Amino acid sequence: MKELLTTIQCVFLLFLYFSNVFVICTDEIVDPSLAPMEKTEQEALYSAIQGFVGSWWNGSDLYPDPCGWTPIQGVYCDLYDGLWYVSDINIGPIYDNSLWCSPSADFSHHLFKLKHLKALSFFSCFTSPNQNPVTISNLRWEKFTHSLESLEFRLNPGLIGTIPTSFGNLTKLQSLVLLENGLNGKLPMEIGYLVHLRKLVLSGNHFLGQIPPSLGQLSELLILDFSRNNLSGSLTLAFGSLRSLLKLDLSNNMLKGDLPGEIGELKNLTLLDLGSNNFSGGLVQSLGEMVSLKEMVLSNNPVEGDLNNIQWEKLQSLEVLDLSNTGLRGNIPESLAEMEKLRFLGLNYNSLSGTVPPRLATLPCISTLYLGGNNLTGELGFSGEFYRKMGRRFGAWNNPNLCHSAQLSSTNYAPYGVKPCNQESNRYKGVSNEKMSSTEGDWNSTNNSFLVESLGLSRYSFGGFWHVFFVQGMFIIFS
Numbered sequence: 001m002k003e004l005l006t007t008i009q010c011v012f013l014l015f016l017y018f019s020n021v022f023v024i025c026t027d028e029i030v031d032p033s034l035a036p037m038e039k040t041e042q043e044a045l046y047s048a049i050q051g052f053v054g055s056w057w058n059g060s061d062l063y064p065d066p067c068g069w070t071p072i073q074g075v076y077c078d079l080y081d082g083l084w085y086v087s088d089i090n091i092g093p094i095y096d097n098s099l100w101c102s103p104s105a106d107f108s109h110h111l112f113k114l115k116h117l118k119a120l121s122f123f124s125c126f127t128s129p130n131q132n133p134v135t136i137s138n139l140r141w142e143k144f145t146h147s148l149e150s151l152e153f154r155l156n157p158g159l160i161g162t163i164p165t166s167f168g169n170l171t172k173l174q175s176l177v178l179l180e181n182g183l184n185g186k187l188p189m190e191i192g193y194l195v196h197l198r199k200l201v202l203s204g205n206h207f208l209g210q211i212p213p214s215l216g217q218l219s220e221l222l223i224l225d226f227s228r229n230n231l232s233g234s235l236t237l238a239f240g241s242l243r244s245l246l247k248l249d250l251s252n253n254m255l256k257g258d259l260p261g262e263i264g265e266l267k268n269l270t271l272l273d274l275g276s277n278n279f280s281g282g283l284v285q286s287l288g289e290m291v292s293l294k295e296m297v298l299s300n301n302p303v304e305g306d307l308n309n310i311q312w313e314k315l316q317s318l319e320v321l322d323l324s325n326t327g328l329r330g331n332i333p334e335s336l337a338e339m340e341k342l343r344f345l346g347l348n349y350n351s352l353s354g355t356v357p358p359r360l361a362t363l364p365c366i367s368t369l370y371l372g373g374n375n376l377t378g379e380l381g382f383s384g385e386f387y388r389k390m391g392r393r394f395g396a397w398n399n400p401n402l403c404h405s406a407q408l409s410s411t412n413y414a415p416y417g418v419k420p421c422n423q424e425s426n427r428y429k430g431v432s433n434e435k436m437s438s439t440e441g442d443w444n445s446t447n448n449s450f451l452v453e454s455l456g457l458s459r460y461s462f463g464g465f466w467h468v469f470f471v472q473g474m475f476i477i478f479s
């Protein structure tokens with residue numbers, strides 16, 4: 001009995017001993033209330049924020065201990081050598097108590113005194129291009145050379161001017177997001193110095209000129225989105241070095257020339273959107289080598305060429321294929337029906353001819369099929385059940401020589417804008433003009449981007465892409 005007691009006492013003492021050590025350890029390493037903040041760092045933080053939110057904001061009054069017991073919404077700190085430093089500043093109306101910018105918001109030079117700043121973001125901060133246009137000065141960014149990993153400006157129409165060349169000094173940057181601002185001018189080649197970038201988003205500004213070939217050096221890039229600008233010239237990027245890319249979106253610019261054959265080297269790419277540009281020269285064969293691709297969008301380009309140029313059966317991950325309004329000629333190959341994951345197929349507004357392969361209806365996931373505005377001929381070989389399932393997401397209107405099985409006319413499932421085949425000699429004239437034009441007009445008022453959006457597919461809907469941005473962003477910030 002006595003022995004047992006001593007053993008228990010021993011264990012208890014050991015426990016006390018270790019828990020004590022543990023407490024001492026946590027005290028030393030983590031207890032934030034004891035860690036001080038340099039006066040200069042604290043003053044710099046107050047002045048920097050004041051520059052954005054207005055001089056009424058008295059930081060020392062409102063937040064005497066900004067990294068401790070009076071945290072500022074959107075501001076985060078890290079310990080370096082036992083002292084608090086600001087690591088993360090987010091300005092803009094994300095939450096009710098977030099820091100809102102004043103109408104006269106501007107950059108204060110105090111911002112650049114924060115020597116451990118890792119992430120800086122501005123959301124809807126500079127909003128009046130007329131009353132208070134703000135430019136990003138070329139000065140001082142080199143102060144962040146050894147710290148800044150993420151820089152984001154989203155939805156700041158009042159942020160104008162060019163990207164400063166001094167951004168080229170931010171060599172630790174992993175994420176540069178300049179989304180929906182009023183920025184313009186040419187893209188500086190210095191962006192090519194940011195070799196650790198994983199995410200580069202310049203979408204929705206007024207950038208023009210060529211995409212600098214130096215961007216081909218960004219070998220760690222996962223997301224490249226330059227959509228909705230005025231970029232021109234041909235694609236001179238060295239895609240061979242961008243092999244990590246997952247998303248490439250250059251849609252809605254004025255890019256032209258051939259689709260580069262090198263694009264096939266992007267084996268990990270899941271999204272390729274080159275829609276609404278001026279690309280030409282046919283469907284390059286190497287598109288068929290992008291084996292990870294889930295979405296390929298080339299719509300609204302005078303690409304021309306022939307669907308038979310590509311081995312579609314290799315693209316076993318493809319879910320969305322939008323080739324509408326691309327000047328395609330020739331027939332629709334059966335091999336399209338071998339892409340088992342295909343959900344969306346847009347071939348409308350081309351010059352396709354020949355018959356429609358009935359095998360397309362056997363695609364297990366197909367939910368949208370647009371064939372309208374071509375010169376397809378003969379009888380559509382799909383079943384009433386297929387039309388019923390697809391509803392308005394099947395479109396074959398504006399193919400004057402196309403018809404559907406006459407038996408369907410007695411059901412409600414006959415496809416819009418397609419006439420029934422007439423067994424008699426005058427094959428393609430069996431429908432009343434009145435009915436035709438009413439359905440046609442109905443369909444003409446829409447277009448693919450509208451229809452795809454209503455389906456919630458990711459290419460067009462920001463939902464999908466944003467999700468990825470968000471996930472990637474978290475990944476980048478917390479990795």
Ligand SMILES: *[C@@H]1O[C@H](CO)[C@@H](O)[C@H](O)[C@H]1NC(C)=O
Pocket residue numbers: 058059060061
């Ligand atoms: C903030 O308020 C304190 C008094 O509470 C005052 O001494 C200080 O000058 C104020 N600072 C600014 C920048 O207005």
Ligand SMILES: *[C@@H]1O[C@H](CO)[C@@H](O)[C@H](O)[C@H]1NC(C)=O
Pocket residue numbers: 142165166167168169190
């Ligand atoms: C980086 O900053 C230095 C000043 O410290 C400047 O001379 C140089 O031009 C900058 N580099 C770039 C690419 O802007």
Ligand SMILES: *[C@@H]1O[C@H](CO)[C@@H](O)[C@H](O)[C@H]1NC(C)=O
Pocket residue numbers: 205206207228229230
């Ligand atoms: C592109 O440039 C044209 C003419 O230079 C201009 O009218 C148009 O607004 C610009 N578009 C964008 C998105 O900046």
Ligand SMILES: *[C@@H]1O[C@H](CO)[C@@H](O)[C@H](O)[C@H]1NC(C)=O
Pocket residue numbers: 243244245268
């Ligand atoms: C492509 O993705 C795979 C799997 O995620 C990865 O192991 C590989 O490194 C990636 N390739 C490149 C060039 O990044």
Ligand SMILES: *[C@@H]1O[C@H](CO)[C@@H](O)[C@H](O)[C@H]1NC(C)=O
Pocket residue numbers: 254256278280
């Ligand atoms: C597209 O490119 C062709 C020449 O390839 C040119 O004639 C046409 O003007 C361009 N269109 C636009 C909108 O830039």
Ligand SMILES: *[C@@H]1O[C@H](CO)[C@@H](O)[C@H](O)[C@H]1NC(C)=O
Pocket residue numbers: 353375377401
């Ligand atoms: C459509 O195809 C028919 C033959 O099937 C041909 O006679 C006609 O010229 C074509 N129309 C156009 C606009 O290409």
Ligand SMILES: *[C@@H]1O[C@H](CO)[C@@H](O)[C@H](O)[C@H]1NC(C)=O
Pocket residue numbers: 437440441444
């Ligand atoms: C539908 O659009 C095509 C091409 O834009 C046009 O030629 C045709 O007249 C339109 N039809 C109707 C009914 O508006």
Ligand SMILES: *[C@@H]1O[C@H](CO)[C@@H](O)[C@H](O)[C@H]1NC(C)=O
Pocket residue numbers: 446447448449450
């Ligand atoms: C497509 O439809 C959307 C929404 O209805 C419209 O904003 C856009 O301008 C249309 N695009 C074209 C090329 O007609």
